[in-house]
Amino acid sequence: MNDLRLNPFTLGTFAPADAERYDYDREAQAIGIVHFGIGAFHRAHQAWYTDRAMDAGDRDWGIIGVSLRSGEVAHQMNPQEGLYTVTERSGEGAKTRIIGAVRDVLVAPYEPEAVIAALAAPSTRIASFTITEKGYCRAAGGSLDPALAGDESVYHYLGLGxxxxxxxxxxxxxxxxxxxxxxxxxxxxxxMGEYLALHDPALLAWFTAECTCPSTMVDRIVPATTAEDRDAVAETLDGLRDEAAVMTEPFSQWVIEDKFAQGRPAWDKVGAELVEDVRPYETAKLRMLNGAHSMLAYVGLAHGHTFVHEAVSDPAIRALAERLMREEAAPTIAAAPGQDLSAYSVALLERFANPALNHRLIQIGMDGSQKIPQRWLETLAANQQQGRDCPAILAGIGGWIRHLRGANGPVDDPRGAELAEMAGRADCVTGLFGQGGAMASQWHPDAADVLAIEAGF
Structure with a gap:
């Protein structure tokens, strides 16, 4: 087996037979997209769609990736000149594709001028983001937090670009x-408007008139890549090492509001859906898929499970997942025409049970304070108004509080220290979720809710 890294030269020399690959001239493609947050999900989703759109004949949509903090992805990808693999795994086997859409990865703190220049380049038409909820730098009320939105934030680079x-x-x-x-x-x-109003108010009218911000719904399960995964990919690539390899499931969904300032790749030709209103799809994904995922994470960890497929194979936890999706979340969603929520729940359970993914529960449990409001609390509020109980979500909240108390090891959450202190109190449920609480919302737990949550920790 060769001990060489994947890159354009080695790919041309060894030409692995067991992997699909792009069929366009990478060097001839202009950069059309600057993407912030070039982690595994982006590489398995938006970059994967873009690569296949260029393969289908659309051109000049090369991607420059930007890491806002860590240089890890740059160290993985730049020695490979942006090449990497996406491997789809299921119980039936695996399929690997070499992706050519990404050309370079910039580490913003060390290359700020290069990031600004990429945004300002005439060929650039889209700036895209997978920065997670905490990357939006919101205060507790949802407005921009100026203290968080400083020179290391995405707003700083966007404003200058x-x-x-x-x-x-x-x-x-x-x-x-x-x-x-x-x-x-x-x-x-x-x-972005709030940021410009503070830092460059003269640009605000131009931004409103010339830029667009379409909403999207993205869906693909992408576990963290392990050393064993990279070894398996090297075997597929006839010995070439891919340090940026990503693993995923065969399923992928991307629903996009068709509102672009300067055009877009032909993503719709390779499976994306362009719609006028993303909200029904987004709500279903957040409340059903993500809501069930978070419940599986915290309850599954409490029952000693490590992976999603283990948790959903536990009969008691699977029953909670089914209840959450079908009886708690689905009744709160105004489905779009043709959107079958019952079929969606069946498909989700099948995806969760995929034993080839090894999606770690602790990975899903990260940043719970940023995820829980839209995954659980909005569903709880809607059901409370209709007089319906939500035992599955309440079990998840109990598992989350147990997690905050350190039951699963160190808590990876931007509000971890604050919430861990509150979770240790006797009145933690009302302290977290009651009026004026750290996680206060339109849902307020009553006495029965408190008892049900306490049963989880």
Whole structure:
């Protein structure tokens, strides 16, 4: 077996027979997209769609990735000149594709000028984001937190890049969120506007007139890649090492509000859905898939499970997942025409049970404070108004409080220390979720809810 890294030269030399690959001239493609947050999910989702769109004949949509903090992905990808693999795994086997859409990865703290120049380049038409909920730098009430939105935030680079485009007489950009934040496009437009009002108010009218912020719904399960995964990919690539390899499931969904400032890749030709209103799909994904995922994480960890497929194979936990999706979440969703929520729940359970993914529960349990409001609390509030109980979600909340208390090891959450202290109190449920609590929302737990949650820890 060769001990060489995947890159354009070695790919041309060894030409692995067991992997699909792009069929366009990478060097001839202009950069059309600057993507912030180039982690495993982006590589398995948006970049995968873009690669196949260029393969289908659309051109000049190369991607420059930007890491806002860590240089880890740059160290993985840049020695490979952006090449990497996506491996789809199921109980029936695995299929690997070599992706050519990404050309370079910039580490923003060390290359700020390169990031700004990429945003301001005439060929760039889209800036996209998978920065997770905490990357939006919101205060507790949802507005922009100026203390968080500093020189290391995405807003800083966008503000400078958009100012440079304006001054050069270039058109605006499409700013496209690709994460699980509810109404992500609307939120980004509002928060970017708040940032500009503080830092460059003269640019605000141009931003509103020239830039668009479509909402999207993204869905694909992408576990963290292990050393064993990389070894398996090397065997598929005839010995070539891919340090940026990502593992995923065969299923993928991308629903996009068709609102672009300067066009878009032909993503619709390779499976994406372009719609007028993303909200029904987004709500179903957040409340059913993500809501069940978080419940599986915290309850599964409490029962000693490590992976999603183990938790969903536990009869008691599977019953909770079915209850959460079908009886607690689905009745709160105004489905779009043709959107079958019952079939969706069946498909989700099948995906969760995929034994080939090894999706770690602790990975899903990260950043719970940023996820729980849209995954659980909105569903709880809607059911409370209708007089319906939500025992599955309440079991999940109990598992989350247990998690905050350190039952599963160190808590990876931007509010971890604050919430861990509160979770240790005797009145933690009302302290967290009651009026004025740290996680206060339109849902307020009553006495029965408190008892049900306490049963989980």
């Amino acid at each position: 958009l100012r440079r485009r304006h001054d050069a007489g270039l058109p605006g950009l499409t700013l496209m969120s690709c994460d699980n934040l509810a109404e992500n496009g609307q939120q980004l437009a509002r928060l």
